[in-house]
Amino acid sequence: MTVTVCRLNRQEAEAHLDGLAETLALAVQGGAGVGFILPFTAMDARAWWAAQLPDVANGARILFGAIEHGRLVGTVSLLPASPQNQPHRADIGKMLVHPDARRKGVGEALLAAAEVEARRIGRSVLVLDTVTGSAAERLYRRIGWQVVGSIPNYALNPSGGYDSTTVMWKAL
Numbered sequence: 076m077t078v079t080v081c082r083l084n085r086q087e088a089e090a091h092l093d094g095l096a097e098t099l100a101l102a103v104q105g106g107a108g109v110g111f112i113l114p115f116t117a118m119d120a121r122a123w124w125a126a127q128l129p130d131v132a133n134g135a136r137i138l139f140g141a142i143e144h145g146r147l148v149g150t151v152s153l154l155p156a157s158p159q160n161q162p163h164r165a166d167i168g169k170m171l172v173h174p175d176a177r178r179k180g181v182g183e184a185l186l187a188a189a190e191v192e193a194r195r196i197g198r199s200v201l202v203l204d205t206v207t208g209s210a211a212e213r214l215y216r217r218i219g220w221q222v223v224g225s226i227p228n229y230a231l232n233p234s235g236g237y238d239s240t241t242v243m244w245k246a247l
């Protein structure tokens with residue numbers, strides 16, 4: 076794999092906005108349940124990422140990029156929990172790999188980087204949710220995430236039908 080995974084600061088995230096936008100838009104257009112409904116264009120995705128830049132700058136969103144020959148082909152976010160009583164917890168979000176780069180271990184490498192950073196900043200309980208039965212759920216299970224359960228009809232998929240959501244956790 077010629078892909079390098081690294082944490083992106085605000086300037087680096089801004090430099091990779093087009094790649095972040097394309098990766099998110101193609102995921103939604105491909106049916107992934109990551110928070111959006113069709114129609115959803117690369118411009119919509121760019122605007123969403125641009126709105127996250129302040130959080131990237133202040134650490135509320137710890138952003139990782141998978142970079143191949145200078146091009147962003149994947150991303151994941153580590154979102155430290157903000158309540159005073161959860162200083163040891165974080166969420167995982169916006170785990171996305173460009174369709175050209177899937178099934179090569181990029182997703183697993185992104186999660187490994189997020190876990191290393193979570194440990195480094197003292198976060199020992201990670202939580203995420205994902206579409207029940209998705210490729211993502213399979214990946215999380217394979218690398219040791221535990222299933223809390225599945226909530227029926229939790230969210231709409233991009234085409235407007237209902238998807239069930241699996242809630243998962245991992246102790247580091």
Ligand SMILES: CC(C)(COP(=O)(O)OP(=O)(O)OC[C@H]1O[C@@H](n2cnc3c(N)ncnc32)[C@H](O)[C@@H]1OP(=O)(O)O)[C@@H](O)C(=O)NCCC(=O)NCCS
Nearest residue numbers: 102107170171172177178179180181182183205210211213
């Ligand atoms: C979920 C997602 C991030 C996974 O990314 P990925 O880079 O394909 O993940 P990996 O390559 O680490 O693993 C995916 C599969 O490829 C396989 N794989 C990994 N390296 C491989 C290789 N070198 N050769 C062949 N297969 C390989 C893995 O075993 C895994 O197989 P499985 O699906 O049968 O379990 C990606 O499919 C995606 O972006 N989906 C749309 C967005 C989405 O649903 N995000 C999740 C939100 S919770």
